[in-house]
Every structure is written in C-alpha cells, then in structure tokens.
Amino acid sequence: MNTQAIKAIYRFEMARTFRTLVQSILAPVLTTSLYFIVFGAAIGSSMQQIHGVSYGAFIVPGLIMLSVLTESIGNASFAIHMPKWSGTIFELLSAPVSTPEIVLGYVGAATSKSVLIGLIILATSMVFVPLQVLHPLPMVLMLIVTAFTFSLFGFMLGIWAGSWEKLTIVPTLVITPLTFLGGSFYSLDLLPPLWRMVTLFNPVVYLISAFRWCFTGQADVSLALSFGFIAGFLALCLALTSWMIRSGWRLRS
Amino acid sequence: MSNMTQAPVLSIRQLCKAYPGGHQALKSVSLDIRRGEIFALLGPNGAGKTTLIGIACGLVNPTSGSVHVDGHDVVVNFRAARAAIGLVPQELTTEAFETVWAAVSFSRGLFGCTPDAVHIEQVLRSLSLWDKRNSRIATLSGGMKRRVLIAKALSHNPRVLFLDEPSAGVDVELRRDMWAVVRSLRDQGVTIILTTHYIEEAEQMADRIGILNKGQLVLVEDTATLIHRLGRRELTLTLQQPLTALPPGMDATDLSLSEDGLTLRCSFEQASGQMPPITQLLRQLEQAGCSVRDLHTQQSSLEEIFVQLVSTGK
Numbered sequence: 170m171n172t173q174a175i176k177a178i179y180r181f182e183m184a185r186t187f188r189t190l191v192q193s194i195l196a197p198v199l200t201t202s203l204y205f206i207v208f209g210a211a212i213g214s215s216m217q218q219i220h221g222v223s224y225g226a227f228i229v230p231g232l233i234m235l236s237v238l239t240e241s242i243g244n245a246s247f248a249i250h251m252p253k254w255s256g257t258i259f260e261l262l263s264a265p266v267s268t269p270e271i272v273l274g275y276v277g278a279a280t281s282k283s284v285l286i287g288l289i290i291l292a293t294s295m296v297f298v299p300l301q302v303l304h305p306l307p308m309v310l311m312l313i314v315t316a317f318t319f320s321l322f323g324f325m326l327g328i329w330a331g332s333w334e335k336l337t338i339v340p341t342l343v344i345t346p347l348t349f350l351g352g353s354f355y356s357l358d359l360l361p362p363l364w365r366m367v368t369l370f371n372p373v374v375y376l377i378s379a380f381r382w383c384f385t386g387q388a389d390v391s392l393a394l395s396f397g398f399i400a401g402f403l404a405l406c407l408a409l410t411s412w413m414i415r416s417g418w419r420l421r422s
Numbered sequence: 423m424s425n426m427t428q429a430p431v432l433s434i435r436q437l438c439k440a441y442p443g444g445h446q447a448l449k450s451v452s453l454d455i456r457r458g459e460i461f462a463l464l465g466p467n468g469a470g471k472t473t474l475i476g477i478a479c480g481l482v483n484p485t486s487g488s489v490h491v492d493g494h495d496v497v498v499n500f501r502a503a504r505a506a507i508g509l510v511p512q513e514l515t516t517e518a519f520e521t522v523w524a525a526v527s528f529s530r531g532l533f534g535c536t537p538d539a540v541h542i543e544q545v546l547r548s549l550s551l552w553d554k555r556n557s558r559i560a561t562l563s564g565g566m567k568r569r570v571l572i573a574k575a576l577s578h579n580p581r582v583l584f585l586d587e588p589s590a591g592v593d594v595e596l597r598r599d600m601w602a603v604v605r606s607l608r609d610q611g612v613t614i615i616l617t618t619h620y621i622e623e624a625e626q627m628a629d630r631i632g633i634l635n636k637g638q639l640v641l642v643e644d645t646a647t648l649i650h651r652l653g654r655r656e657l658t659l660t661l662q663q664p665l666t667a668l669p670p671g672m673d674a675t676d677l678s679l680s681e682d683g684l685t686l687r688c689s690f691e692q693a694s695g696q697m698p699p700i701t702q703l704l705r706q707l708e709q710a711g712c713s714v715r716d717l718h719t720q721q722s723s724l725e726e727i728f729v730q731l732v733s734t735g736k
Binding site for chain 2: 173176177180181184185188252256259260261263264265417
C-alpha cells in the first residue's frame with residue numbers, strides 16, 4: 170500500500186482546511202450558533218419538551234447532522250473537483266496510487282474535517298442548552314460513519330459534476346431540504362399520519378433519528394432500519410466510488 | 423552492457439486509441455525507447471503525441487495494444503510502471519494557492535517516497551527555484567510555473583521523464599536552462615521523451631527522433647543519421663559579374679543560374695555524397711572568365727526534413 174500517498178493527500182487537504190480556517194470551520198460554527206439562538210433560546214423557550222428534553226436540546230442532533238452532511242459533501246466534492254477543473258488531476262491519475270488509497274486520502278480528510286466541525290458544534294451547543302449524551306460511543310461512531318459515507322457521496326459528486334454550478338446543486342437543492350424535512354427541528358410524531366408516511370421516504374430521517382437516539386435514547390423510527398440504511402448507503406457509495414476511479418469515468422480519456 | 427543491447431526502458435506494442443466519436447488517435451504504434459536516451463517525438467497538432475504520452479502515464483485508457491515501462495505493464499502493473507515515470511504536462515497546471523515547497527513535497531509523497539528535504543532542495547536549486555520555495559505558485563511567472571512542474575516531476579527520482587512541449591511559452595533563457603537540466607538528467611541515466619514543436623530543440627537535444635503523423639509512426643531514426651539520410655546540401659556561388667548562361671563545359675553539371683545571373687546553385691542529397699568538386703568548379707569558372715565573390719554551403723535542417731516527411735505523408 171502506498172501509505173506515503175495517503176499521507177500526502179490527507180495532509181494536503183487538511184492544510185487547505187486550516188489555511189481557510191474562517192471559511193472552513195468558523196463559518197459553519199457561527200451558522201449553527203445562530204440556529205441555537207433563534208430556535209433554541211428565542212423560539213424554543215416557549216415550546217414544550219420533546220422526547221423528554223427541551224426543544225433546544227432536541228434540535229442539537231439534527232443541527233449537527235445538517236452541518237456534517239453539507240460539510241462532508243462540500244469538502245469532498247471540492248477536493249476532487251478543483252484538481253479536475255484546474256487540470257492538476259493529471260498528477261493523481263499518473264501516480265502509483267490505487268483506488269482505496271485515493272479514497273482514504275481525500276475522503277479521510279473530508280471526514281476528519283466534518284467530524285471536527287460536528288464536535289465543535291456539539292461543544293458550542295453545550296454553551297446554549299443543557300445537553301446529555303446517553304450513548305456517547307455510538308454517537309461518535311455514527312458521526313464518523315455518516316461523515317465518511319457522505320464524504321464518499323460528495324467525492325462522487327465532484328467526479329460527476331462538469332461545472333461548479335452542478336457541484337452546488339445537490340447540496341443546495343437536495344441535501345439541505347431533505348435535512349430540514351428529515352426531523353431536524355421536529356419529531357415525526359407531531360406530523361399528521363399522511364405526512365409522517367411521506368417523510369419516511371426521506372433517507373435523512375433515518376440518520377437524524379438514530380443520531381438523536383444517541384443523545385436522548387428515543388428514536389422516531391426503528392434503530393435497525395436506521396443502521397441498515399446507513400450501512401446500505403455506505404456500501405453503495407463505496408461500490409460506486411470504486412467503479413468511478415477504476416474505470417476512470419469522467420477522469421480519464 | 424551498452425544501451426543498444428539493454429532491454430528498452432519503454433516498450434510500446436501495437437498501441438491503438440480510438441476516442442468516442444470515432445477519432446483514431448493512434449493506429450497500431452510500436453516503439454522502443456532505449457535506456458538513457460533523449461527521444462524526441464515530433465508531429466503536427468493532432469498527430470497523437472499527447473495521447474501516446476497519456477497512455478504511458480495512465481491518463482488515457484488504450485483501446486488495444488500494450489505499453490511496458492521498465493518491464494512493467496502500465497495497466498496490469500500500474501504501480502511499478504508509474505513509479506518510474508515523471509510527467510511534465512503541456513499546460514501550466516499547478517496548485518495555485520500552494521507554496522512551491524508544499525507542491526513539490528506533495529508530488530514526492532504521491533509517488534510513494536518518504537519526505538526528503540535534501541533532495542527537494544537539490545531539485546529546486548537545479549531549477550533556480552530555491553529562492554521561490556515559499557512563494558505561492560499563483561504569484562509566479564509562466565516560466566517559473568513551468569520550472570515548478572519540472573520540479574514536481576523530478577521530486578521522486580523518475581527513471582523515465584516525459585516532457586510534453588516543455589518549451590511552449592518559455593523565454594530563450596529558460597529554454598536554455600531547461601536544456602541544460604535535461605542533459606544533466608540524461609547524464610544521470612534518466613531516459614527523456616519529449617514532444618516539441620521546436621524542431622531546433624529536437625535537433626540539438628535528441629539522440630533519436632520519432633515522427634508521428636495522423637496517429638502513425640512515420641519513422642524512428644538517430645537524429646544525425648536522419649539528417650544525413652534525408653537532408654540535402656546546397657552549394658551557392660555568388661559571382662562578381664552576371665552571366666547570361668552557364669559557361670561552356672558547365673552546362674552538363676547540376677548547376678543552375680539565377681535570373682539575375684549572379685548566383686550559381688547546386689543542390690544534392692547529403693547521403694549520396696555527390697558533392698561537386700569545388701576546386702574543379704572554381705577552376706572552370708576562372709577559365710570561363712568568371713570571378714567568384716562568395717561561396718556558401720548550406721545543410722537542410724531537421725525542420726525541413728520534418729515538413730517534407732509530414733507533407734508527403736510518408
């Protein structure tokens with residue numbers, strides 16, 4: 170295995186993150202803090218408890234997931250799209266690097282950054298709301314697996330996208346609405362039966378539900394279904410990414 | 423063991439590439455590159471030079487045929503094959519926001535080498551980039567960016583270096599510096615394969631030349647042999663007084679008289695050795711009462727040979 174290449178890609182990507190610290194880390198933290206101020210402190214103070222916790226504490230898992238999903242996709246897609254766009258991808262494609270090594274380098278860096286942001290948001294939320302994590306180990310594991318899975322998804326997006334516009338379409342028009350409508354700010358139990366059924370077709374519901382279980386011990390949908398969905402989506406992303414790189418789809422002539 | 427008897431460092435067999443849409447970029451190209459030589463690949467735009475390099479480096483998937491680098495198939499044993507290769511692409515594609523040092527170090531890591539500050543420093547110094555090591559690449563001139571690309575390609579000590587149009591858009595000084603670097607690499611045993619539009623570059627640097635035209639390898643020849651075999655020499659005699667016709671006894675020679683009657687020319691194939699005896703010519707002219715003011719011989723350049731070969735589609 171070309172571990173030097175994995176390290177080189179990882180360091181290169183992380184260096185970019187720290188070089189653009191304000192945009193990379195502080196911006197998502199600030200945005201999430203604003204959510205807490207508006208929904209947690211201002212509006213949340215007049216709302217009832219949900220799942221036995223205050224509204225402010227209830228929205229924490231959803232807000233973390235919202236950031237982790239968008240950051241994972243954004244970072245990984247940018248990481249591979251930028252060299253594709255600028256032409257520096259030639260070096261990666263002509264290097265003695267295998268598919269797993271490329272994925273570990275790029276997706277590993279995007280995952281690290283997303284997990285870091287998720288943990289920073291978690292720490293920030295503790296400033297605004299009293300928070301308890303009932304299952305800390307599954308919470309961390311889920312954070313890592315979700316970040317890795319959606320970084321893989323973002324990596325594929327970066328390979329697929331032929332323009333910067335296409336790169337932003339999926340996160341903006343698909344992921345953000347799905348996250349908002351996936352139970353980030355409400356419990357599915359509060360929805361009328363018809364809308365509840367419709368919402369179950371939203372894959373992000375399973376992510377947020379399982380992640381919230383790590384905090385409150387309660388989930389909107391079955392945990393087995395949630396973990397099954399995450400495992401299935403991870404397997405699908407791994408298979409597709411592997412095929413994309415090995416075949417050179419949209420990378421090699 | 424001489425380079426001639428060693429196994430070729432790059433072996434291309436019946437390589438074909440057809441792009442979607444039907445364009446046949448390479449048509450059964452077979453070629454062996456000797457270890458330690460400088461090989462120039464010439465050809466007009468669209469001849470297939472960059473495609474050939476792209477396949478050898480893993481950037482382009484071949485339709486059929488094989489490429490072996492140092493005995494390793496570039497598809498089956500891609501890792502060993504690519505580790506031996508350095509590529510300097512035609513376009514100035516670099517990481518704009520990185521420093522020179524970071525970009526070159528990144529390349530070294532990508533090719534599986536452990537960090538080696540001494541080697542990177544040596545490479546940067548050899549390319550006059552040491553003073554710019556902490557500069558962001560976006561702030562460098564085009565020539566400097568070209569040097570960075572070469573430094574990146576040399577960061578992992580490649581045994582085969584591909585230079586795709588290395589002189590495109592660089593000034594004379596840099597071109598000469600680059601030639602010096604290339605010769606020094608050849609002296610260290612690195613095999614260099616370059617494509618160029620500057621025939622002068624190929625003529626001065628290459629040990630052998632291959633000419634690609636419309637996806638086919640037209641010829642491969644030692645540079646000196648090629649110029650000798652296909653080159654022409656021309657003898658020009660400038661006279662003091664104009665002539666109206668060739669002097670008696672000289673009309674049977676290959677001499678031709680210019681319209682103004684002041685110049686006599688004789689063109690012959692260099693390989694034929696049919697150079698007319700100059701002293702005899704001069705004596706004949708003197709006997710005919712003609713004084714020669716100047717005498718000039720000219721050898722056709724590689725560029726003329728190249729144009730001739732490509733235009734005749736040979």
